[in-house]
Amino acid sequence: MGSKRHRSKTEATLLHTVYSLPGRITLSFALLLPLCVAFNLDVDTPSVYSGPEGSYFGYSVDFYMTNTPGSESIIVGAPKANTSQPYIREGGSVFYCPWNHGQAQCKNVEFDRQGDLNVTLNDTETQAEFKSHQWFGATVRAHSDSVLACAPLYSWRTKQDTPESDVTGSCYLSVNNFTKFVEYAPCRTEFHGAKGQGYCQGGFSADFTKDGKVVLGGPGSYFWQGQVISAVKEEIIKAYYPGFFLTSVMGQIQTKQKKEIKFDDTYMGYSVAVGEQFHGTFILERPFWKKENKLMAATDINNDGLMDLLVGAPMFMVRDSDGRLEELGRVYVYLQTGPLELVPQLPHLTGTQTFGRFGSSIAPLGDLNQDGFNDVAIGSPFGGKDEQGLVFIYNGYTKGLREKPSQVLAGQWASNAPPAPPASFGFTLRGGKDLDQNGYPDLIVGAFGVDKAVLYRSRPIVNASATLSVYPTMINPEEKMCTISSGNQTMHVSCVNLSFCLSADGKHLPENLVFNVEVQLDRLKQKQKGVVRRALFLDTQQANLQRNLKVPNNAKFCHETKIYLRDEKEFRDKLSSIYIALNFSLHPQAAADKHGLRPILNYQTTELIEQKAQILLDCGEDNICVPDLKLSVHGDRKEVHMGDDNSLTLTFNARNDGGGAYEAELYVVLPPEADYSGILRPGSNLTQLTCSYETENQTRYLSCDLGNPMKSGTNLWAGLRFTVPRLKDTRKVVQFDMQIRRYVSPFHSSACVETMCMFIFFLILILIKVKHVFWCWILQVVTHVEWNKPDSQYDVPLWIIILAILVGLLLLALLIYVLYKLGFFKRTPYGTAMEKAQLKPQAASEA
Secondary structure: OHHHHHHHHHHHHHHHHHHOOOOOOOOOEEEOOOOOOOOOEOOOOOEEEEOOOOOOOOOEEEEEOOOOOOOOEEEEEEOOOOOOOOOOOOOOEEEEEEOOOOOOOOEEEOOOOOOOOEEEEOOEEEEOEEOOOOOOOOEEEEEOOEEEEEEOOOEEEOOOOOOOEEOOOEEEEEEOOOOEEEEEOOOOOOOOOOOOOOOOOOOOEEEEOOOOOEEEEEOOHHHHOEEEEEEOHHHHHHHOOOOOOOOOOOOOEEOOOOOOHHHOOOOEOOOEEEEHHHOEEEEOOOOHHHOOOOEEEEEOOOOOOOOEEEEEEOOOEEEOOOOOEEEOOEEEEEEEEEOOEEEEOOOOEEOOOOOOOOOOEEEEEEOOOOOOOOEEEEEEOOOOOOOOOEEEEEOEEOOEEOOOOOEEEEOOEEEOOOOOOOOOEEEEEEEEEOOOOOOOOEEEEEEHHHOEEEEEOEOOEEEEEEEEEEEOOEEOOOOOOEEEEEOOEEEEEEEEEEEEEEEEEOOOOOOEEEEEEEEEEOHHHHHOOOOOOOEEEOOOOOOEEEEEEEEEOOEEEEEEEEEEEOOHHHOOOOOOOEEEEEEEEEOOOOOOOOOOOOOEEOOOOOOEEEEEEEEOOOOOOOOOOOOOEEEEEEEOOOOOOOOOOOEEEEEEEEEEOOOOEEEEEEEEEOOOOOEEEEEOOOOOOOOOOOEEEEEEOOEEEEEEEEEOOEOOOOEEEEEEEEEOOOOOOOOOEEEEEEEEEEEOOOOOOOOOOOEOOEEEOOOOEEEEEEEEEEEEOOEEEEEEOOOOOOOOOOOOOHHHHHHHHHHHHHHHHHHHHHHHHOOOOOOOOHHHHHHHHHOOOHHHHHO
């Protein structure tokens, strides 16, 4: 047991180190912009208070609000400040800072003007107190006109003969607006040393109860079991006698030492939080080395009438994806379901930045956004890009705290020199009080690393809602009940009514609120380049309406107008809905309150409202088109020749046996061998087409309008002329792709329709492919339907071969017979007669 408790004294040095942060280094600081768009804590004009350099001004803060009008102010602790106390070095101080938009100078409050007290021991004058580096002002708390300020590292030399000092801690209580000061050191007793209250460090934490009782935490008592001490202010004042070290306060209560060694090093009193629904003071008793009890706070976050508990663990670690531990920090939320019955809210709030120390401070804010649930601020003093510190604002709701912060405050100062200590913005927080009396609680943030304290005031919140309606929602292009003027002409147009209403309410708002309102017609078309918007406002003939509307607080303002449909010839899309959007925002120059704060729109407000209108279609009562399209095609020739222009006419028939087909067009892809010549001149049964010939990505295509809509029962014939001048012997197929394209209603898909193809088997094969393409759900669906006979070798029939041979023989016989009749075979050849003449005797010839 002795070894155990000897080790505990070593841990007292660790506890001392919590306060003994590194010495200050001279820095240059840069002003930073707020981290994110704020909700209702005003980040544009915060009140910034500064203290002596290197004093750790801002280490502790609190509101100081008495019943005297105009006395609203804050108090700030500076535990390393030098004071007028003789021979005391860095004894610490507390500053009183009147609220005047941050322009007023902070004043040092002299709680203790005396130096160290000397006593006579064994006829020798001996120093009995050690106030240098006592960290007076490390803890400050205010209640009405009373202020409690503590020096947890205050030491005194006990009345023993051994020259040792005990770090008992000491506090001073100010009452009646700093007109009376009394010392309160409940741990300065005869129970000295580690086994008693010698290392109590009373005032390490402190608070006031609702009725003004003082609560102190002393985590070092009884081998660091720790303890909590409470007394009534009036009794503390009565028990105070200047110059007396040991005093007894009537009615003081405190926790006692537990005999079991297992309770050593539990640091009870490291943090105290007061909650009335707890029926007293709730005390954290978990050991500090578990990193789960840096501090705690109590507030009713789910509005069930029971105080809930938040516990900060700024050195909480989690394992990353590689299995390595990362220090992120965590805040545990416990919801009270019954008297001291705490249930954890899952998931817990965990920091996101390594070594940011998320959870180093927790401050109940009260109902910051006036939604009926209390909110909480959580500090991460080393968070942010440059470790300037962050403060996260979390809103309460029926199930506890929301997982995402509604606002993040960033420190205004970042170090330019890497060795410099951080600003520690957010190391201490204090909220829940309405300093400027505008009905909304405010927040104080300490940044002791730069000797600053920042006051953020809450802006009044505007709860606004809007409605938008279009009636009727179906626009009939055939019913033109409104007129517009275009030059000297008056045109009748189809129109419908449009109205919108805007209502606003909130606490402590101006009599009238100004909103920026914008209404956009056919909003989706605005994003499409070169596409006209199909609906316009009747009075302005524009697609947008922008107004600054003045809405009375707690009232509603409505506006009515008409919109009309453009002429059908000006646009093609008749199927898709016409989306109408209303967007509103609070005017940036809205009237400010008497302290210069402008109201802000509730961040949960739905600022974009949408409605839609539909164009009445030729599709029946349900306005859903299910066309039944058919396409057939044939050519005017059956052969083409290489080297010729090969003019070719394709005549097609397009029919619709179902509902109307909108934006229907014939789409023809030309083969490389062919050129487009033109449209076949309409005759008695041919329709005049409007076609466009274009090239895209080396693909030439022809697009011909078939009607918008191509109405039910349409049966049209038309012809297209081409030439095929670039035939090649390497290719035996010239292919024309022909499709019918249209937009399909998103409510139904279409079945494929029957198609046909035409083939010409001659010197060069021309293949005409007929396709039907449907656009369903704004996605292209291409259905290729093609009938082709399989390629094969055609042999000559045997009977043709036999007949050809017989015919040949017959012709040969006939030729021989004719020659015989003509005597061709009876005449004597010329060479034979000459040979016979030469064979006669010479004598005979001479005779």
